Amino acid sequence: MNSFQSVFRSDLFQGQTIVVTGGGSGIGRCTAHELASLGADLALVGRKIEKLETVKAEIAQTCGVKVSIHSCDIREEEKVTATVAEILAEHGKIDHLINNAGGQFPSPLSSINAKGWETVVRNNLTGGFLMAREVFNQYMVKNLGKTDMSITNIIADMWNGMPGMGHSGAARAGMLNFSETASLEWAPVRVNAVAPGFIASSGMDTYPEPMKQTIMQLDKTIPLQRLGLEAEVSGVLAFLCSPAASFISGSCIRVDGAAPNARRIWPVGTGKQNPVFNSFHLGGVPEVIQRRDAERAGKK
Ligand SMILES: CCCCCCCCC/C=C/C(=O)SCCNC(=O)CCNC(=O)[C@H](O)C(C)(C)COP(=O)(O)OP(=O)(O)OC[C@H]1O[C@@H](n2cnc3c(N)ncnc32)[C@H](O)[C@@H]1OP(=O)(O)O
Ligand SMILES: NC(=O)C1=CN([C@@H]2O[C@H](COP(=O)(O)OP(=O)(O)OC[C@H]3O[C@@H](n4cnc5c(N)ncnc54)[C@H](OP(=O)(O)O)[C@@H]3O)[C@@H](O)[C@H]2O)C=CC1
Secondary structure, eight states, rough: OOOOOOOOOTTTTTOEEEEEEESSSSHHHHHHHHHTTTTTTEEEEEEEEHHHHHHHHHHHOOOOOOEEEEEEOOOOOHHHHHHHHHHHHSSSSSSEEEEOOOOOOOOOOGGGOOHHHHHHHHHIHHHHHHHHHHHHHTGGEEEEEEEEEEEEEEOOOOOTTTTOOHHHHHHHHHHHHHHHHHHHHHHHHHHEEEOOOOOOGGGGGSSHHHHHHHHGOOOGGSSSSOOOOHHHHHHHHHHHHHHTTTTOOOOOEETTTTTGGGGGOOOOOOOHHHHHHHHHHHHOOOOOHHHHHHHHHOOO
């Protein structure tokens, strides 16, 4: 990568420090490149330090901003507290937090045990809360009104439920409500959520190949007829940190090509009886999508 071609002004975040969790891959990596190209100093947080080192080296080749990297599991309260203190010791300030780290394993609800449920809820709800609380308590609350500060929480486009993602969907719904309450309690810090739909990110590589192939074929069910790009999420994240969003707080911006507007109807049923699970595990196209495509073809 020679440089990131952002649509924003190249000095937009000059002199600002932005924390990006999950900055070592996918949407977080892309966001780190975009923000660095706009002059931001960065603190990248993730569990695997090698991934963060790679992104830091990539950015060093393209621009001269300061990048610090921090190995931290956002689910560990003491570690989060220490990491935010470490970031402040290195940068002296945190203008914006992008709570992007997260993920889950796909499973029917009936097969998730308490440990698995808690693992995913801690990853997608508790961890983001801990990061936000520490950034707010250790820095933002002491600097209210001096400068525009924001927290953006990545959730997911799982409105009305999503088979195989029940634990994650519950956590993301919680994160949305947390964002709404924090926008009240922590104003004038702006707190928003961003809900990506199906994004062809490197995160998809963590899924088994047949499931990945099935997800790639979902483009036909999305009104814009394609999956989203990492840069289409990072652009919105940059916008929310910018003065152009200075009156936006307590909101959720969907980045999903209008997928929920297509009123996708999931097949009901538990476990392997549900065609969604069959298709995701075996690599076929869900029946419901075949039916819709056939109906559409019939109308043409
Ligand atoms: C269908 C529709 C799809 C549709 C799919 C479409 C999705 C689109 C929207 C979302 C897209 C994305 O998020 S893309 C980003 C995707 N990236 C990721 O998900 C990567 C991040 N995921 C992870 O890091 C991990 O998988 C994570 C879930 C956090 C667990 O990591 P940990 O190392 O902390 O935990 P582990 O030690 O592995 O596991 C802890 C416990 O969790 C449970 N557990 C963990 N993995 C498990 C598994 N594969 N199957 C069952 N249970 C599991 C067990 O109880 C484990 O305990 P034991 O039994 O004792 O071991
Ligand atoms: N791609 C998509 O279609 C969608 C993605 N999302 C969400 O967007 C975010 C980014 O996903 P994406 O880029 O696609 O996938 P990735 O898997 O590439 O990104 C997730 C990042 O989060 C980090 N991470 C995960 N768990 C922890 C943890 N406990 N502590 C610290 N860091 C952690 C991972 O790094 P490491 O392993 O080093 O910790 C990784 O860099 C995630 O929250 C994802 O769920 C939401 C909707 C759709």
